[in-house]
Amino acid sequence: MNDITQTSSPTLPTFVKIVEVGPRDGLQNEVIPISAQDKVSLITQLADAGVSYIESGSFVSPKWVPQMATSTEVFQTLTRKPSVTYAALTPNMKGFEAAMAAGADEVAIFAAASESFSQKNINCSIEESITRFEPILAAAKNANIKVRGYVSCVVGCPYEGNISPDAVALVAQTLYNKGCYEVSLGDTIGVGTPASVTKMLQAVSARVPMAKLAVHFHDTYGQALTNIYAALQLGINVVDSAIAGLGGCPYAKGASGNVATEDVVYLLNGLGIESNIDFNKLLSAGWFISDKLGKAPISKVSNAYLAKAQ
Template sequence: MNLPKRVTLKEVGPRDGLQNEKKFVTTEQKVEWINQLSESGLSHIEVSSFVHPKWIPALSDAEQVFQQIHRHSGVTYSALIPNIKGAERALQVGVDEFAVFMSASETHNRKNINKSIEDTYSVLKEVANEGKSARKNVRGYVSTVFGCPYDGHVSLEEVKKICDKLFSIGVYEISLGDTIGVANPQQVEEVIKEVKKEFGVDRFALHFHDTRGMALANTLVGLQLGVKIFDGSIGGLGGCPYAKGASGNVASEDLLFMLHEMGIETGVDAKSFLKAATFIEDVLQKTLPSHQLKIAEGMS
């Protein structure tokens, strides 16, 4: 197989993984956890979200977390930024990178952001301009690329149109999200070939959910087509709200195991990473869906 020699894992667990958790993880626990992640060799950690605290209470301490974590040189500490107010809050605590977000399907975008796709662009442009004026990189998330819980099939032409618009407002990289875990390898191949032809493959990351156990199979297709950036959530944190009881994000340590076994470098120390996964599992007091975590616990 023609595979990249090195891949970047972008860890989204502290934000995407915790945002729907019912049990509140204290600021001190978050800081300790993120400090452990920083020591694992990761180069990118999405720390929190600057969405209004009433919408995501689990991340209401975003400022405090950013102020207290021990930052490692060579690690980018990013946050999700929904609007200009969020951007201003983020800049006050030295967020390294902004992440903006929208959906590829109209109904999901309206339910998630309370705006039409067309009306979302001006908000994201304002955030991107604020970030760029402060010399921050701006990353984009596009949700429901592979299927929507409301609209079903999502047009690939619509996905490309959204990507084009995001690149035009200054986003340097787009993470294509399989929000409800419905993607299959054939579909992933089709999507990547199309966006690769239009924009080049190096400007894209893949963000798979493992709701139906397809995340690693889909990852392999991405690797074969030259994708070198993947999002993951430690422990598999982050349940899918549209598939009750199902797992959400692909577990970063399962992704790491596959990559390392295939001889692909990540720069992440698997043993150190598992320590951080065990830590957050203990804090949440529930079993996380990660296979590697289960194996490690079974051997201890």
């Protein structure tokens, strides 16, 4: 037992940064409208729990994503903590300008590792999608605004099946070389396993430094936590997650929510990895938004603590 501990422990990071995507990626596909006031309350609770990076909204057409129509109000209403980054997803230049006007600290752009998914999601090829982001990257550089990149379908696609790790690596490298300070690798439909995730990360880290990569797992097949553990062993120390396990993908049939932040922090605590997050306050934030949505949290840890309290 001691030998196992000695050989495995050094590979794990001592600190993991949680990128909270619940207020944006988590809520965007929820049917029940959430008011700007309740979103602000959720973001405030997350910040109070110690979450240092919160994706707080998206500046997209309300026609396509009605839940994000209040993003300007959310950003302008927030009482901000200097230690917290309040970020926004910006799919085009108009969205970037709106995010800047609302006071977003940072922006995110996205591409896919699957040509079919790119066409279905944003009606253009991978190459065209990245070209569309070049004006945002240039404007952000001039404004001294950091840009985070997302790559979706990094192990599987609902239309193409398995995705080549080399294809993921190429897209990630392109985003990084064009100015994204960090690239988040997303298993959009949750089909990854530790084996496929390891192969993908090995391919990507050959082109982009591991320290500049993050992981973003959905839990469709119940593999998110094991995939995160595999990623941690390879040197990943930034993990995207959503409070209460909110989210899904409208273009991926059957894809369940993002891995729950509560479950990730429970895992990190059990491994002795610091995240600077107050677990009890995090649970309360998840219960708050779940109550507003009229449903139980998807987080197994959250539900277990609720059952214990009853």
